[in-house]
Amino acid sequence: MKTNIYNRLTEVLSEKQIREGEPMRSHTTFRIGGPADFLVMPKTVDEVKRVVDACRMEGVTFYIVGNGSNLLVSDQGIRGVVIQIGKAMSAVRDEDEIITAQAGALLSAIAARALERGLTGFEFAAGIPGTLGGACVMNAGAYGGEMKDVLEEVTVLTPEGTTLVLEAEQLELGYRTSVIARKGYIVLEAKLRLRRGVKEEIKALMEELRDKRVSRQPLEYPSAGSTFKRPEGYFAGKLIQDAGLRGFCVGGAQVSEKHCGFVINKGGATAADVSELMRQVSAKVEEQFGVRLEPEVKKLGEF
16 A cells, blocks of 8 residues: 555655655654654645545545644654645745735744734734644634634635635634634635734834743743643643642653643653643543643644
8 A cells, every 4th residue: 555655646746755754753843753654745736636636546544734833643653644734835925914825834934024014913923833724724823813813815625625715704713723624624825914013013022922932931842832722711721730730740741840731842752651641631630620621732643
């Protein structure tokens, strides 16, 4: 089967765009993860479509990843094909108050373009270490801003291979969810509507939010950002702290001493370490406070 899918992939992509047995720790911000059978890096929408078609024709499972900022990949790796929509599909362009970017564009790069053009409304995303595609899927947000505040439309590829343009009201954006996630769509491109602002004020706000991140978040360690979703009426980090779990460790995984909402790779952590730590934290918080924490981090592979 691996030979068949490899042959199919070489009909679509150059050999430089296909990596066999690629360690996923090189493609996640957790710096954790075993090898993917194949990791491919398409450069165009047509290549994405053709890779997806090839996987379907061979009955091979495929996964879409961006910057790997919200992923925990199994120590055993991933069977199938990982389609990385990243640097090769990261073009950003602007016209008036609209910024249009491909799914692989980093949020930081889009925020930099907005600053350059004197556009406000995207400052909240400047420090989120993800791509536009992933941000649309999960309605990423920080410091009071969310993607739903700026998204004008998103171009997606459906599971049936059709390209759709979804207007803002069709996206069903909620807390860390969207119609894109629920229906298994693949984000190809998105348009953001921003507002005219004053460059100095935009820059000052971005610097203020950056300083907050540096002072409050454990950016010096690999992590996947906020580990758990915010339970209604609570803050996950505060519940974990109040449960006495600050600094709690399983192997090389640790509840950050700086911010209890983050699980960090203190050094040599495995996916099994992180998964078990998350399980124990969730169980202890529920036992003490009757609140069940749901993971924000997405797991890929076998656990």
